[in-house]
Amino acid sequence: MVAEMTPLSGKSHKVLVTGARGMLGRELCKALSAAHEVRGVDIEDFDLTDAAAARKALAAERPQVVVNCAAWTDVDGCERDPGRAFLHNGWGTWNLAKAAADIGAALVHLSTDFVFDGAKGEPYTEFDLPNPLSAYGASKLAGEEAVRSMVPHHYIVRSAWLFGSHGPNFVRTILETSAEREEIRVVADQFGSPTYTRDLARGLAEIILAGRVVPGTYHMVNSGVCSWAELAAEALRLARRPARVNPVPAAEWPSPAPRPAYSALRSRRLELQGIPGLRDWREALTGYIEESS
Numbered sequence: 001m002v003a004e005m006t007p008l009s010g011k012s013h014k015v016l017v018t019g020a021r022g023m024l025g026r027e028l029c030k031a032l033s034a035a036h037e038v039r040g041v042d043i044e045d046f047d048l049t050d051a052a053a054a055r056k057a058l059a060a061e062r063p064q065v066v067v068n069c070a071a072w073t074d075v076d077g078c079e080r081d082p083g084r085a086f087l088h089n090g091w092g093t094w095n096l097a098k099a100a101a102d103i104g105a106a107l108v109h110l111s112t113d114f115v116f117d118g119a120k121g122e123p124y125t126e127f128d129l130p131n132p133l134s135a136y137g138a139s140k141l142a143g144e145e146a147v148r149s150m151v152p153h154h155y156i157v158r159s160a161w162l163f164g165s166h167g168p169n170f171v172r173t174i175l176e177t178s179a180e181r182e183e184i185r186v187v188a189d190q191f192g193s194p195t196y197t198r199d200l201a202r203g204l205a206e207i208i209l210a211g212r213v214v215p216g217t218y219h220m221v222n223s224g225v226c227s228w229a230e231l232a233a234e235a236l237r238l239a240r241r242p243a244r245v246n247p248v249p250a251a252e253w254p255s256p257a258p259r260p261a262y263s264a265l266r267s268r269r270l271e272l273q274g275i276p277g278l279r280d281w282r283e284a285l286t287g288y289i290e291e292s293s
C-alpha cells in the first residue's frame with residue numbers, strides 16, 4: 001500500500017547526489033550505484049548558492065531523484081559567519097529545491113539533530129518542534145523549510161553525530177589523538193545518536209530510495225544514546241588503545257556555537273510504517289573500527 005503512495009517505487013532511478021565528495025556523499029554514491037544510475041557532483045561542478053547554475057545542471061542531467069548531501073557543516077564556522085551559513089544551507093538548498101521541483105524530481109535532503117534545542121531530555125521524534133540553538137541548526141532548518149515548501153515529493157532525513165571513513169569526524173579525531181596522549185578530555189554532558197555513514201547510506205538506499213516509505217520528514221540514526229565521552233571510551237576500547245577518557249562538562253569546553261545537551265533522535269515515522277531502524281551505535285562503531293583497521 002505504502003509503495004503506491006510514493007514516487008520512489010523500488011525501481012532503478014537516475015540519481016544526482018550533491019556533496020558527493022563529502023563524508024556521507026562518498027559513501028552514498030557507492031551504496032546507490034548497485035541499483036541506480038548515479039552521478040555525484042560537488043561544489044566544483046556547481047555551487048548551490050548560484051541559482052542559475054543549479055537550474056542549468058539539473059535541467060541538463062534530468063535526474064528522477066536528487067539527494068542533497070551538500071552543506072556547510074562547520075558548526076563553529078557557521079556561528080562565526082551566520083550569513084554564509086544561511087547562504088549555503090538555506091538559500092543554496094532553496095535553489096536546489098526549486099531546480100528539482102522545476103524538472104519534477106523527488107528530493108531527498110539531509111538535515112541534522114541540531115535543529116532541536118535539547119531541552120526535551122529524551123529522544124526527539126519527527127513530531128517534535130525544532131528550536132535550533134546555533135546558526136548551523138537555524139540554517140539547516142531554513143533548508144528544510146525550503147524543501148518542504150517547494151518539492152511535493154520530498155524526503156527530509158535528519159541524522160546525527162556522523163562517523164565514517166571519508167572525512168574528519170569525532171571518532172577519527174579521538175583515535176588519532178590517542179596516539180599522542182594518555183588522557184583525553186571529552187565532554188560528558190551532551191548526549192546524542194552516533195551514526196555510521198555506511199549504515200546511513202544503506203538506510204537511504206534500502207528504505208528511502210527503494211520507495212518503502214511515504215514522503216515527509218524522517219529521523220535516521222544508529223539506535224541508542226550516549227555522551228561524547230562514552231562514544232570516545234567505546235572507540236578507544238574497541239581499537240585497543242591504552243588512552244583514557246577524562247570526562248568533562250561542556251562548560252569546560254567553550255566553543256562559539258551552543259550545542260544541544262540532548263539531541264538523540266528516534267525514528268518514529270519508520271516505526272509507524274513497520275520499518276526497523278538502523279542497528280545499535282555500538283555495533284556500528286565495531287563495524288567501522290574493524291572495516292577501517
Ligand SMILES: NC(=O)c1ccc[n+]([C@@H]2O[C@H](COP(=O)([O-])OP(=O)(O)OC[C@H]3O[C@@H](n4cnc5c(N)ncnc54)[C@H](OP(=O)(O)O)[C@@H]3O)[C@@H](O)[C@H]2O)c1
Pocket residue numbers: 018019020021022023024025042043046047048049068069070071072073088092110111112113140158159160161162163167
Ligand atoms: N557530519 C555530521 O555529523 C552530520 C550530522 C547530521 C547531519 N549531517 C548532514 O549530512 C549531510 C552530509 O554531511 P557530511 O558530514 O557528509 O558533510 P561534508 O563532509 O562537509 O560534505 C559536504 C560537501 O558539500 C559541499 N558543499 C558545501 N557547500 C556547497 C555548495 N554551496 N554547493 C555545493 N556543494 C557544497 C562541501 O564542499 P566543501 O568541502 O568545499 O565545503 C562538501 O564537499 C549535510 O547535510 C549535513 O548537514 C551531518
